Amino acid sequence: MLNSKTIGNKIAEARKKNNFSQAQLAQLLFISPQAVGKWERGESMPDITTFNSLAEILGVDLNYFSDNFQSNDDDREAKMIDAKVTGEQTIQDDADLKDSNERQILANFSGSNLEKSDFAGVTFKKGKFEGSALSGSDFSGADLIGSSFEASDLHEAYFAGANLTGSIFKASNLRNTNFDNANLTDCDFSALDLTEASFDKSILVRTNFNACGLEDAKFVNSKLKDVKITATDLRKSTFENCIFDGVDFKKSDLRWMSLDGQTFIGVKFDNTALNDVSFKGATLKNVSFTSPYALTNKYFRALKTICFDGAKMDKLTYAVLKGYDVDLSGVTLI
Numbered sequence: 001m002l003n004s005k006t007i008g009n010k011i012a013e014a015r016k017k018n019n020f021s022q023a024q025l026a027q028l029l030f031i032s033p034q035a036v037g038k039w040e041r042g043e044s045m046p047d048i049t050t051f052n053s054l055a056e057i058l059g060v061d062l063n064y065f066s067d068n069f070q071s072n073d074d075d076r077e078a079k080m081i082d083a084k085v086t087g088e089q090t091i092q093d094d095a096d097l098k099d100s101n102e103r104q105i106l107a108n109f110s111g112s113n114l115e116k117s118d119f120a121g122v123t124f125k126k127g128k129f130e131g132s133a134l135s136g137s138d139f140s141g142a143d144l145i146g147s148s149f150e151a152s153d154l155h156e157a158y159f160a161g162a163n164l165t166g167s168i169f170k171a172s173n174l175r176n177t178n179f180d181n182a183n184l185t186d187c188d189f190s191a192l193d194l195t196e197a198s199f200d201k202s203i204l205v206r207t208n209f210n211a212c213g214l215e216d217a218k219f220v221n222s223k224l225k226d227v228k229i230t231a232t233d234l235r236k237s238t239f240e241n242c243i244f245d246g247v248d249f250k251k252s253d254l255r256w257m258s259l260d261g262q263t264f265i266g267v268k269f270d271n272t273a274l275n276d277v278s279f280k281g282a283t284l285k286n287v288s289f290t291s292p293y294a295l296t297n298k299y300f301r302a303l304k305t306i307c308f309d310g311a312k313m314d315k316l317t318y319a320v321l322k323g324y325d326v327d328l329s330g331v332t333l334i
Helices: 004-017 022-029 033-040 048-058 072-086 090-101 297-304 315-323
Strands: 168-170 188-190 198-200 203-205 208-210 218-220 223-225 228-230 238-240 243-245 263-265 283-285
Touching: 004 033, 004 048, 022 033, 022 048
Parallel strands: 168 188, 188 208, 198 218, 203 223, 208 228, 218 238, 223 243, 243 263, 263 283
Antiparallel strands: none
């Protein structure tokens, strides 16, 4: 039998263990904070559907809400008492308690309307936000490892300082989204709009950009390590004070771009449009400018339009470009 007072106490207890305020729990359940307050005072009870959501969010079994449920805390207290007698279990019980306090939320926000929501600083690993409306939402400083944002509207979302390692962004709207200082290691950005997105000091390691719209996107003070930028138009993108280490620009369009003063190590510009690109004052080491297809006069002409004035490069990169009859008169060997 369910007792509203008992259930209210149990909800309050589990909420506090998860460090949620009543307002935060209400937001996760898409209800008002007043409703949560009524539950905890025993004035009303959640319906069966909400019980299921509560159990997921609070990390408890549905049986937790029944009168005769023996909580993990009861078990733990018994163990602690026994440990005092035997002197053998206290350390293990402390570890169990820590694990309980660090229990992760298991919730699915796919298909939800969450515009301008506040997720700043939350820990929500492997979160599901597929097909959701999240424009203007604040995810700053959040731990979102392995989350999925496929087919979602995230324009003007704020991910500054967030940990998005291994997250997936596909077929989504990310216009004007802020990724400054965010960890984007192993993230997948495919077939989406990143117009005017900001990547200032972002961590970009093994990040994949495939067929993305990056018009007026800005990459500033970032190191791109083993990043793949495939079939992407970068002509109106901005890269400033960046280091490119092992980056592959396969089939991308870089025409008329300024990459002056930046560092390129082990970078591949294979089958890439490079007409009138500027590498003034840049450093190039082990950089590839080859085409997977038969070299044509058109490809040779495109390479000859590249400006390397004041650039520094290793002997191998220099030799490759010299073989294409590129003007290297202003280049310094390193």
